[in-house]
Amino acid sequence: MQTQKFEMADMPLANGVRENGAAMAARPAAGDSIRVEVFDSIAPLEAEWRSLEQDNLASIHQSYDWCAAWVETFRRPLAILRGSLHGRTAFILPLEIVREKGVRRAEFIGARHSNINTGLFSTDFLDIAAGSGLTESQQAAIALALRGKADLMVLGNVPFDWRGRQSPFATMPAIENQNHAFQLPFLGSLEATLKQVNAKRRRKKFRHQSRLLDEKGGFDYIVAETAEARDALLDLFFQQKAVRFKAAGLPDVFNDRPTHEVFHRLLRLHKPGQSYAALEMHALRLKGEHEGHIPAVAALSRKGDHIICQFASIDESLVAEASPGELLFWLMIERLHREGIALFDFGIGDQGYKRSWCPMETVQYDLILPISTLGHAAAFVQRGVTRAKAAIKTNPRVYAFVQRLRAAKSTNEQPAEDTDG
Numbered sequence: 001m002q003t004q005k006f007e008m009a010d011m012p013l014a015n016g017v018r019e020n021g022a023a024m025a026a027r028p029a030a031g032d033s034i035r036v037e038v039f040d041s042i043a044p045l046e047a048e049w050r051s052l053e054q055d056n057l058a059s060i061h062q063s064y065d066w067c068a069a070w071v072e073t074f075r076r077p078l079a080i081l082r083g084s085l086h087g088r089t090a091f092i093l094p095l096e097i098v099r100e101k102g103v104r105r106a107e108f109i110g111a112r113h114s115n116i117n118t119g120l121f122s123t124d125f126l127d128i129a130a131g132s133g134l135t136e137s138q139q140a141a142i143a144l145a146l147r148g149k150a151d152l153m154v155l156g157n158v159p160f161d162w163r164g165r166q167s168p169f170a171t172m173p174a175i176e177n178q179n180h181a182f183q184l185p186f187l188g189s190l191e192a193t194l195k196q197v198n199a200k201r202r203r204k205k206f207r208h209q210s211r212l213l214d215e216k217g218g219f220d221y222i223v224a225e226t227a228e229a230r231d232a233l234l235d236l237f238f239q240q241k242a243v244r245f246k247a248a249g250l251p252d253v254f255n256d257r258p259t260h261e262v263f264h265r266l267l268r269l270h271k272p273g274q275s276y277a278a279l280e281m282h283a284l285r286l287k288g289e290h291e292g293h294i295p296a297v298a299a300l301s302r303k304g305d306h307i308i309c310q311f312a313s314i315d316e317s318l319v320a321e322a323s324p325g326e327l328l329f330w331l332m333i334e335r336l337h338r339e340g341i342a343l344f345d346f347g348i349g350d351q352g353y354k355r356s357w358c359p360m361e362t363v364q365y366d367l368i369l370p371i372s373t374l375g376h377a378a379a380f381v382q383r384g385v386t387r388a389k390a391a392i393k394t395n396p397r398v399y400a401f402v403q404r405l406r407a408a409k410s411t412n413e414q415p416a417e418d419t420d421g
Contacts, residue, residue, distance in 0.1 A: 034090065034138045036145035039080040042071060048082075048089050052120040057163055060303035061114040065269045066278055067094045070110035073262040079106050079149045081142060083125075090125035091168070093142075097150055103378045106150035106371075113259070115308050115347040116181060116364070117157050121168055133171030143371050151375035154382060155367040157181075157348060162362070173379075174365040175386050179348040182358035186344060190337045196359040205323075206330050212322040217288010221331040224281040230267040233281035237297045240313035254311075263299075275340075277302045279310065284328045286319065295324035298332065305342035326353060 039045060042064065049064045060066055071078065074096075081093040095106045108117045121129070134142075146153060157177060160170040187193045194202050213219045224230040238254055245252040254260070269278035277300070284296040298312040309332075314325040333344055346354040348364065366386060370376040 034141045035084045036141045037082045038145050040078050042068060042080060045080060045082060045092060049092055052092055052122060056304040057165055058120055059116045059118040060301050061117055062094055062120050067109040069262050069265040073258050073265060079146060081145060090122055092120040103152060103374060104150045106146055106153040108155055111156050114157055117155060129168040133168045139172060143369055146371050151372040152378045153369040153371060157364045158367055159362050159364050169367055172367045173369060174367045175383050177364045177366050178386060180350060181348045181362040181364060182346045182354040183360040183362060184344045184358050185360060186337055186341050190334060197357055209322045209327040213319060216290060219287060220285045222283050222285050230281045231264060233283050233297055234263060234267060236294060237313045240315050244313060275302060275304050282332055284324050290318055293318055295319055296328040298328055305340060307336055307341050308345040309347055
């Protein structure tokens, strides 16, 4: 473990520039002296980590058990940051070091398959940071703590405004992520919730889908209860998604053994009575002439009153006319409405079915903090890449062309680092 203490009043954050190009406004540093410690393992922080993650608005992707599954599977170097103010823990940032093209990036553990990242902050620090965020000297302390371990810190998919609370990260150098996230707030009743997305049309569509499947023998909505059933549905998802990626001309972002392994690990992380499930498997299973066939699968995560659909897949070889994926979402939403959920999150990526379900769209940001000289150059490139992706995704013809190129390239290389779909 490496420990560093950084206290200053006037130390500037190296080249700290916001996306609009304006220099960060200097703030008085009195009272914001912070001690940042760097840990190369997660175990020493478990107790206080689990305490901080009780915050209902903290992402499941920064919970201890979720991160432990990624750490135990991928075994990348870690740089877990603990910030303390006045002797009390202010935050924990669970970071791993990923080397790309000679550049060492510090990023959230498992970030490349995360839908939302918030970090972990104490209630006291959130009160202190309300309206001001991480000060310039606190950011500099984080950068100094990472010196020698990383060239660049990139914290992706961070919402600055999340469920009525501003993130302490909102004052950091950042660029808008090319992907937004989409959510359906749950209101007092299912009918009130559906009115946000045209309840009459939704019910009519549900009746039509149900009738089509009933004519073929019916269907069951299943939530896997045993380890064997969960594993089987997850493997089926990997198979179905591979087919869908290929048909869409996209590389398969799930197509590697460690990724398969980590999601199977996550299936084991259930805490009955604690409103926490790292990964649940839901599916639609046909009866009658197509007995046992599963045309739609979805994986949900739950932390507190927040549900995230981590991923979903469909098999269009049968009953495609019944839109089984849409039907599965209806059944999941209907069931979860009885379980104290406040928000159903469809995750990142702009897709038609998400917009049809979601009245809420959340902008996320990538925080970019250079650490070394190489990191400053890498940060410039990172911002350019993100802008290019955003431009490409707003141009359907260019996006389709890029998809074809990526698909061809992926036949001989590892999957591209994109979480779309």
